[in-house]
Amino acid sequence: MSSHVLQTDKSVFTTSIALVSALTLLATVLFLVAALIGVISRVPPDDGSRKGVAVIERIKPVAQVAIAVPKPAGAEIKLTGQEVYNKVCINCHAAGVLGAPKVGVKELWEPRFAQGLNTLANNALSGVRAMPAKGGDPSLTEANIHDAIVYMLGETGIKTDEAAK
Numbered sequence: 380m381s382s383h384v385l386q387t388d389k390s391v392f393t394t395s396i397a398l399v400s401a402l403t404l405l406a407t408v409l410f411l412v413a414a415l416i417g418v419i420s421r422v423p424p425d426d427g428s429r430k431g432v433a434v435i436e437r438i439k440p441v442a443q444v445a446i447a448v449p450k451p452a453g454a455e456i457k458l459t460g461q462e463v464y465n466k467v468c469i470n471c472h473a474a475g476v477l478g479a480p481k482v483g484v485k486e487l488w489e490p491r492f493a494q495g496l497n498t499l500a501n502n503a504l505s506g507v508r509a510m511p512a513k514g515g516d517p518s519l520t521e522a523n524i525h526d527a528i529v530y531m532l533g534e535t536g537i538k539t540d541e542a543a544k
């Protein structure tokens with residue numbers, strides 16, 4: 380009887396050890412899995428946002444330069460004589476506002492053209508009587524004014540030696 384009790388005690392003891400070991404192992408595995416999930420879920424977003432910020436910081440100055448540089452240069456230099464006329468000069472020179480010589484009316488332009496293209500260009504640049512300097516648009520360049528006059532004369536049927544740029 381006593382040996383039977385001893386055996387039972389031993390088997391209970393062994394079972395307990397095994398159970399505790401299994402539970403400890405399970406707890407350890409769960410802990411490691413939880414830790415691993417924590418690491419996985421935390422690191423990539425940090426990495427991603429750091430990369431995102433770095434990309435934005437790297438792109439920013441380049442984009443600002445790309446936007447800032449061509450605009451002023453393009454707006455002034457790239458206009459053709461026709462574009463300058465359609466933007467500014469047309470407001471007076473199409474209908475003859477304030478007595479402006481109308482484009483297409485040769486009799487109005489011939490005596491003016493007799494002064495020479497340079498004089499016309501200088502007068503249009505600095506203004507003459509009711510004609511405002513640069514047609515009232517200070518952003519226009521000397522070349523813009525020149526090209527617009529060549530265009531207006533051309534539309535009127537007066538040929539200049541210089542081709543409109």
Ligand code: HEC
Pocket residue numbers: 463464467468469470471472476477478479480491494498499500502503507508509510511513514515519524527528
């Ligand atoms: C606000 C109206 C107005 C605008 C805009 C205008 N002009 Fe005139 N322009 C006039 C008037 C008015 C005259 C006639 C001035 C005069 O001889 O009394 C004139 C005359 C001229 C003449 C002849 C100058 C001369 O010596 O006889 C030229 C060239 C000319 N304009 C070019 C231009 C060009 C180029 C533009 C566009 C960039 C332009 N104008 C825009 C009103 C305008």
